[in-house]
Amino acid sequence: MTDMPLRVLSRNDLADIAITPAEVIASVREVYVTLAQGQSRNPAKIALPLPERDSVSYSMLGYDGSRRIVAFKTSYKQERGRGDKQYYTTITLYDDDTGAPIALMDCARIGALRTPAASALLAEASAAPTAETALLIGTGTQGRQALPYLLAVLPGVNRLMLYGTHDAGIAAVLDVFHQHHPDRTIEVVSDPLGAAQEADIVLAASGPATAVKIRTNSLKPGAVLVDVGYGVADSALLDSDYAIATSASQLAVTGKYLADSDGSLRPVDAELPEILAGRAAGRRGPQDRVFAYNSGLVVTDIAVGHALATRAIEEGRGQELRPWR
Numbered sequence: 589m590t591d592m593p594l595r596v597l598s599r600n601d602l603a604d605i606a607i608t609p610a611e612v613i614a615s616v617r618e619v620y621v622t623l624a625q626g627q628s629r630n631p632a633k634i635a636l637p638l639p640e641r642d643s644v645s646y647s648m649l650g651y652d653g654s655r656r657i658v659a660f661k662t663s664y665k666q667e668r669g670r671g672d673k674q675y676y677t678t679i680t681l682y683d684d685d686t687g688a689p690i691a692l693m694d695c696a697r698i699g700a701l702r703t704p705a706a707s708a709l710l711a712e713a714s715a716a717p718t719a720e721t722a723l724l725i726g727t728g729t730q731g732r733q734a735l736p737y738l739l740a741v742l743p744g745v746n747r748l749m750l751y752g753t754h755d756a757g758i759a760a761v762l763d764v765f766h767q768h769h770p771d772r773t774i775e776v777v778s779d780p781l782g783a784a785q786e787a788d789i790v791l792a793a794s795g796p797a798t799a800v801k802i803r804t805n806s807l808k809p810g811a812v813l814v815d816v817g818y819g820v821a822d823s824a825l826l827d828s829d830y831a832i833a834t835s836a837s838q839l840a841v842t843g844k845y846l847a848d849s850d851g852s853l854r855p856v857d858a859e860l861p862e863i864l865a866g867r868a869a870g871r872r873g874p875q876d877r878v879f880a881y882n883s884g885l886v887v888t889d890i891a892v893g894h895a896l897a898t899r900a901i902e903e904g905r906g907q908e909l910r911p912w913r
């Protein structure tokens with residue numbers, strides 16, 4: 589076994605592997621359910637903030653019980669201001685049946701796909717049955733796939749709004765959306781706070797430099813605010829009538845800005861895996877203003893990464909290394 593090969597898949601190897609929003613959402617939904625059922629494992633990530641500059645590194649370990657895949661993920665992000673960001677993330681997949689390595693992969697595209705899938709599932713779980721208007725705030729990596737994924741689970745949403753501050757980002761969101769929905773339109777708005785008061789679903793996916801701070805209690809009754817990146821007020825969790833998260837333990841690691849004045853976090857009312865497994869509710873009643881926190885779980889990276897790796901390897905992409913020789 590010491591001569592076991594490892595397939596290395598670069599960002600370019602994965603960039604154009606075909607996969608639809610419906611496929612990604614189905615994979616992410618499945619692994620959330622297996623997590624709730626105890627078949628998968630997702631320990632809380634280890635975070636290491638670095639004191640000399642605005643940077644942080646994460647280490648994550650997980651097991652996808654439906655695919656029988658173990659994975660290790662790492663990420664390192666350094667930001668020195670708008671437009672000056674270094675971000676490196678990788679995931680290594682192992683077959684738990686054979687013990688063999690499957691692939692070492694760049695994780696950027698995986699994250700760009702599983703994150704809007706999780707946001708869509710949070711919205712599906714918590715949106716009022718009458719929801720028909722959605723606002724997307726942010727035009728970066730997370731914003732560009734958000735609306736196609738939302739419509740994949742909530743096709744009845746018939747009014748879509750977009751707020752962004754960069755023309756190139758707005759154009760990119762519109763371009764990606766029209767690739768999926770050439771017959772639909774998005775209304776570009778200039779007043780995000782006013783638009784948020786009209787929306788049934790608000791997806792806050794801005795970058796860290798945003799000046800937008802949406803409060804949950806400023807939304808109309810029955811609305812849901814999904815925290816994907818930045819763009820929510822620090823009081824958004826405390827102000828909500830009902831709160832859900834992909835993971836309460838992950839919220840405790842990455843959501844400290846949502847704490848109250850003494851540094852404590854309000855407990856969430858339900859976690860997404862439990863909701864999808866039918867064991868918890870996405871809201872109590874039709875008037876609840878819901879706050880939904882999206883923190884990436886490595887089991888969802890495994891599900892999406894395995895799908896991309898399988899297709900890439902079938903197409904002969906990447907390089908084989910033998911580090912254990």
